[in-house]
Amino acid sequence: xxxxxxxxxxxxxxxxxxxxxxxxVPTEAEQRHRARxxxxxxxxxxxxxxxxxxxxxxxxxxxxxxxxxxxxxxSLHQVELTAPTDMEWVGMRNYTRIFDDDFFWNAAKNTLTxxxxxxxxxxxxxxxxxxxxxxxxxxxxxxxxxxxxxxxxSIAAASLxxxxxxxxxxxxxxxxxxxxxxxxxxxxxxxxxxxxxVSSIVIWRWTGYNALIYLAAMQAIPQDLYESAAxxxxxxxxxxxxxxxxxxxxxxxxxxVVSTIGASQVFGEPLLFDANKGASGGAEHQFQTLGLYxxxxxxxxxxxxxxxxxxxxxxxxxxxxxxxxxxxxxxLRASS
Amino acid sequence: MRAxxxxxxxxxxxxxxxxxxxxxxxxxADDGNDDASDGSSSGxxxxxxxxxxxxxxxxxxxxxxxxxxYEKLHPDIKxxxxxxxxxxxxxxxxxxxxxxxxxxxxxxxxxxxxxxxxVATQAAKFEDMSKVSGVDKSKWLDWKWSQGTTKDGQTxxxxxxxxxxxxxxxxxxFEAAGLPTDRTEVGKLWAGDWNKFVATGEQYKEKAKAxxxxxxxxxxxxxxxxxxxxxxxxxxxxEIIYKTNPAVKAAFDLTAKAAEEGLVQAQTQFxxxxxxxxxxxxxxxxxxxxxxxxxxxxxxxxxxxGKWDVAVAPKSGNWGGSFLGVPKSGKHxxxxxxxxxxxxAPEQQAKLFKVQGSFxxxxxxxxxxxxxxxxxxxTGDSPIGTVFSEAAKTAPVQVIGPKDQIIQQGLTDNGVxxxxxxxxxxxxxxxxxxxxxxxxxx
Numbered sequence: 001x002x003x004x005x006x007x008x009x010x011x012x013x014x015x016x017x018x019x020x021x022x023x024x025v026p027t028e029a030e031q032r033h034r035a036r037x038x039x040x041x042x043x044x045x046x047x048x049x050x051x052x053x054x055x056x057x058x059x060x061x062x063x064x065x066x067x068x069x070x071x072x073x074x075s076l077h078q079v080e081l082t083a084p085t086d087m088e089w090v091g092m093r094n095y096t097r098i099f100d101d102d103f104f105w106n107a108a109k110n111t112l113t114x115x116x117x118x119x120x121x122x123x124x125x126x127x128x129x130x131x132x133x134x135x136x137x138x139x140x141x142x143x144x145x146x147x148x149x150x151x152x153x154s155i156a157a158a159s160l161x162x163x164x165x166x167x168x169x170x171x172x173x174x175x176x177x178x179x180x181x182x183x184x185x186x187x188x189x190x191x192x193x194x195x196x197x198v199s200s201i202v203i204w205r206w207t208g209y210n211a212l213i214y215l216a217a218m219q220a221i222p223q224d225l226y227e228s229a230a231x232x233x234x235x236x237x238x239x240x241x242x243x244x245x246x247x248x249x250x251x252x253x254x255x256x257v258v259s260t261i262g263a264s265q266v267f268g269e270p271l272l273f274d275a276n277k278g279a280s281g282g283a284e285h286q287f288q289t290l291g292l293y294x295x296x297x298x299x300x301x302x303x304x305x306x307x308x309x310x311x312x313x314x315x316x317x318x319x320x321x322x323x324x325x326x327x328x329x330x331x332l333r334a335s336s
Numbered sequence: 337m338r339a340x341x342x343x344x345x346x347x348x349x350x351x352x353x354x355x356x357x358x359x360x361x362x363x364x365a366d367d368g369n370d371d372a373s374d375g376s377s378s379g380x381x382x383x384x385x386x387x388x389x390x391x392x393x394x395x396x397x398x399x400x401x402x403x404x405x406y407e408k409l410h411p412d413i414k415x416x417x418x419x420x421x422x423x424x425x426x427x428x429x430x431x432x433x434x435x436x437x438x439x440x441x442x443x444x445x446x447x448x449x450x451x452x453x454x455v456a457t458q459a460a461k462f463e464d465m466s467k468v469s470g471v472d473k474s475k476w477l478d479w480k481w482s483q484g485t486t487k488d489g490q491t492x493x494x495x496x497x498x499x500x501x502x503x504x505x506x507x508x509x510f511e512a513a514g515l516p517t518d519r520t521e522v523g524k525l526w527a528g529d530w531n532k533f534v535a536t537g538e539q540y541k542e543k544a545k546a547x548x549x550x551x552x553x554x555x556x557x558x559x560x561x562x563x564x565x566x567x568x569x570x571x572x573x574x575e576i577i578y579k580t581n582p583a584v585k586a587a588f589d590l591t592a593k594a595a596e597e598g599l600v601q602a603q604t605q606f607x608x609x610x611x612x613x614x615x616x617x618x619x620x621x622x623x624x625x626x627x628x629x630x631x632x633x634x635x636x637x638x639x640x641x642g643k644w645d646v647a648v649a650p651k652s653g654n655w656g657g658s659f660l661g662v663p664k665s666g667k668h669x670x671x672x673x674x675x676x677x678x679x680x681a682p683e684q685q686a687k688l689f690k691v692q693g694s695f696x697x698x699x700x701x702x703x704x705x706x707x708x709x710x711x712x713x714x715t716g717d718s719p720i721g722t723v724f725s726e727a728a729k730t731a732p733v734q735v736i737g738p739k740d741q742i743i744q745q746g747l748t749d750n751g752v753x754x755x756x757x758x759x760x761x762x763x764x765x766x767x768x769x770x771x772x773x774x775x776x777x778x
Contacts, residue, residue: 078778080778081428081431081432081435082431082435082453082457082458083435083457084435084436085435101774102770103771103774163608164608167608167609168609169609169612169613170608170609170612186757189753189757190757280745280749280750280771283749283750283753283754283757283767284750284754284767285750285771296775297775299428300428300742300775301742301775301776302431303777303778305778306778
């Protein structure tokens with residue numbers, strides 16, 4: 001950024017019509033001034049980039065790294081929210097107890113099942129929607145914007161509406177089901193219905209988002225691939241299977257990774273799904289996710305040390321998931 | 337010329353970076369103080385002192401016109417409140433602010449469910465209200481005063497309202513089921529024993545109007561029984577005894593029995609569908625502190641006005657109530673102390689009851705016309721003030737502990753509610769105790 005082109009005059013060409021100008025001799029003061037400027041530019045050139053990236057790293061240090069390290073430190077102590085500075089060293093006890101903490105493993109299992117029930121249909125539906133949107137449609141921009149509307153809605157507002165829909169006694173879904181002869185389902189208190197209901201909020205929110213990602217990738221697929229496939233007599237379905245899907249592979253991997261991370265952190269939807277029981281995730285903890293359990297231990301029961309240990313365990317689990325994803329994606333890339 | 341523009345640009349960029357950085361730092365420095373922004377700064381211009389209150393829910397001081405009255409009496413004082421809707425959100429923030437000693441209002445409200453924990457762990461952060469001039473211990477009910485006082489005799493907070501519990505019942509549903517409707521007769525049905533109350537429920541069910549239940553929720557029933565016990569989750573030495581206390585187990589089993597027999601509806605209080613249940617008149621009784629009448633009034637349909645009445649509970653208890661304390665780190669400690677001394681005086685408590693239904697914790701208010709003459713749309717001409725005064729005077733001095741709320745919530749939300757889902761009482765007890773033990777364990 002600090003290059004200057006106007007400091008030196010262009011050298012006079014030899015053999016020009018005008019006699020060669022003698023190079024202007026800079027005075028000593030001018031030379032010093034130039035040298036100073038030059039040093040400043042050097043410094044500028046060298047350090048400015050760091051200044052420009054520094055806000056991110058300062059932010060990361062303050063709100064990313066420090067909490068991470070401090071949480072790790074707190075997880076080795078017994079510490080209560082009522083006196084956070086009053087820490088008592090307990091070593092790995094907070095971690096070892098997780099191994100026989102039924103509530104933790106219950107939450108882990110719920111996170112996994114809710115993750116599967118929400119992610120798999122979500123991505124399949126997103127793919128289908130993207131495929132449809134990829135056709136020539138009237139008012140396609142409208143549909144694309146509409147896809148993104150749920151994503152733009154706040155979790156709180158969406159969850160509250162879903163709670164009303166899934167109500168046992170006065171909910172619209174049970175009301176609709178009774179016409180087809182299905183008895184009232186207690187969406188909040190029964191295990192699978194409640195997990196399905198929580199997943200449906202997640203699905204509703206994220207399907208459009210993923211569909212737009214798929215759509216963007218689909219539009220980057222060269223049209224002549226489809227033309228030649230059509231010439232070879234491939235049906236629409238065959239085209240989808242043998243042209244669209246392989247071209248989307250990297251995008252699919254991306255959405256799978258992002259959705260997995262999202263699913264392992266599901267928090268707002270189950271928290272608000274049963275506002276009264278809050279962080280316990282239902283009467284039998286039937287939809288308590290890891291995020292909720294962490295919140296319950298730290299902020300409801302005020303056991304910050306335990307909560308920190310849970311947070312770190314979750315972090316480690318996420319790293320494992322990340323590695324697994326990485327390995328799978330490398331295998332896939334190698335095989336293609 | 338070009339060099340100059342570049343320098344200018346650089347200055348602009350540097351300024352931008354600097355201001356961003358400053359913004360960040362300011363952001364950090366401000367942390368925890370945000371909610372104080374609407375008035376914790378001293379004085380609003382004309383040399384007035386602004387006292388700030390941190391409250392939860394609708395405590396009703398403002399609605400009852402008490403701020404305006406005090407400002408009129410003290411022209412140099414201005415009062416601003418900062419209300420968090422739910423105590424579940426208010427309390428963790430309060431604990432955070434207390435432990436970090438930042439972001440506190442001049443006056444902080446404390447719910448009765450949390451008072452024991454605040455007294456036990458945060459007393460050093462509060463002014464001793466018993467030493468403030470004009471504060472007279474004898475004006476309060478003894479147990480209310482002692483709940484806000486440490487073992488060393490430091491009173492960290494003054495009592496506002498209490499929740500003496502009676503039973504609200506639907507006269508029309510009682511009549512349809514062949515039960516008496518007069519409030520003294522109804523009280524006699526179950527006087528002295530919660531088992532009789534459940535027995536009345538069985539009687540009710542025999543001839544009940546189709547689709548109705550005797551009581552609203554298992555949580556409401558177990559809460560009512562437990563709040564009439566002298567000792568529930570802690571003994572007087574501060575030990576947790578909830579699992580071995582026969583009174584707790586008996587309350588649990590009695591509630592489970594009522595749930596099994598279908599006397600209580602499978603509802604959780606204060607949820608949407610519970611609200612709708614009130615509106616649809618699906619249940620005949622509800623455990624009823626004075627503030628519950630306000631809730632009923634808010635949820636019930638207008639045509640149900642006058643169909644409710646209030647009878648004495650089998651045993652009197654207390655459900656709810658709050659305290660006001662002055663944190664030492666507040667900016668206007670003296671003014672705040674003077675203000676809550678006035679605000680919690682019997683006269684003001686009586687005014688608050690008249691407008692908001694928050695029942696006074698000062699017995700001398702019980703004879704004031706605001707209390708004796710109180711009426712509620714839902715209960716028609718019933719002298720509700722008298723019924724609740726009776727309950728307030730006979731409620732036991734209950735031992736409350738720091739983790740009462742966690743235990744109570746476990747018994748209700750992870751316990752008796754399961755019986756309505758077809759679990760046995762033993763299974764429900766197991767789930768509840770397992771949950772509670774895990775939550776209590778550090």
